Amino acid sequence: MDKKEEILRIFSIRLRKLFLDLNLDFYNLQEVRLRISRPILLVYENEEYFLGENSKLTKCAKEGFIVTGKEIRETMEYISNYSLYAYEDELRQGFITIQGGHRVGIAGKVILEKGSIKTIKYISFVNIRFAHEVIGCSKNVLPYIKNGQDIYHTLIVSPPRCGKTTLLRDMILHLSNDFNVGVVDERSEIGACYMGVPQNDLGIRTDILDCCPKTEGMMLLIRSMSPDIIAVDEIGTMEDYQAILQVLHCGCKVIATIHGDSLEDVAKKPFGSVFERIIVLDRMHGIGHVSGIYNESGENLCY
Secondary structure, eight states, X not given: OOHHHHHHTTSOHHHHHHHHTTTOOGGGEEEEEEETTSBOEEEETTEEEEEBTTSXXXXXXXXXXXXXXXXXXXXXXXXXXXXXXXXXXXXXXXXEEOTTXXXXXXXXXEEEETXXXXXXXEEEEEEEEOOOOOXXXXXXXXXXXXXXXXXXXXEEEEOTTSSHHHHHHHHHHHHTTTSOXXXXXXXXXXXXXXXXXXXXXOOTTEEEEETOOHHHHHHHHHHHHOOSEEEESOOXXXXXXXXXXXXXXXXXXXXXXXXXXXXXXHHTSGGGGTOSEEEEEESBTBTTEEEEEEETTOOBSOO
């Protein structure tokens, strides 16, 4: 199944036709947002557009195709193979990972049970983020994080949509040639597991805990899989920091990502003192552009 067919099959018949007539390069389609009674919005080649009734991309919201409840219901039926109940565990977290590694975020009415989220009903908002692997994108970064036959504790700092997860994924792929890597994939964005099978290539020596909270998952991997490296996405809480300290005390290396715009952002958080290499991304020259690689003293190693 090619990328075009893989993407088209998850949409309602009406939306499928709109996309089919659009003549897109589906490898450059990054995100589609469906909101009930609002125009359909997509991110294509790093730009936001509305999809018009005439199957044309437009910057004008008034020209966009208005999404109905029927379109959302039908799309969710295709996404879940007519069985949302089968995805109940994932629904509690607000997303579904589907074949191909694509992640479908959802919002609607939250159903609580004993104070915890049981499920989400009356889904009225859908955000489909399409998985893209960029094999080799870490090749210029890896020499800076290697320390002889070992690696440095490394933190990737990036604003949203700047490629931090894509970079992390490719680093894992290449490091797994020499190291056992344990991945705690809390949001199914690194390995993008579908029915337990990673849809993204994370290499030959990588073990994945899918949909597992980072704090519990890091120590679980230490106890069960004896990794050389633990990789996690989007750290930020004090609990994450404490779990990372435990991993370090066990002699395991850590590679992680965090939201931020600069080295100064990291310095305000406790994480900055833990990592020996800090990679900062921006969009100055496109997604994934490395603006600096710093050591623990704040020296930029690549400029």
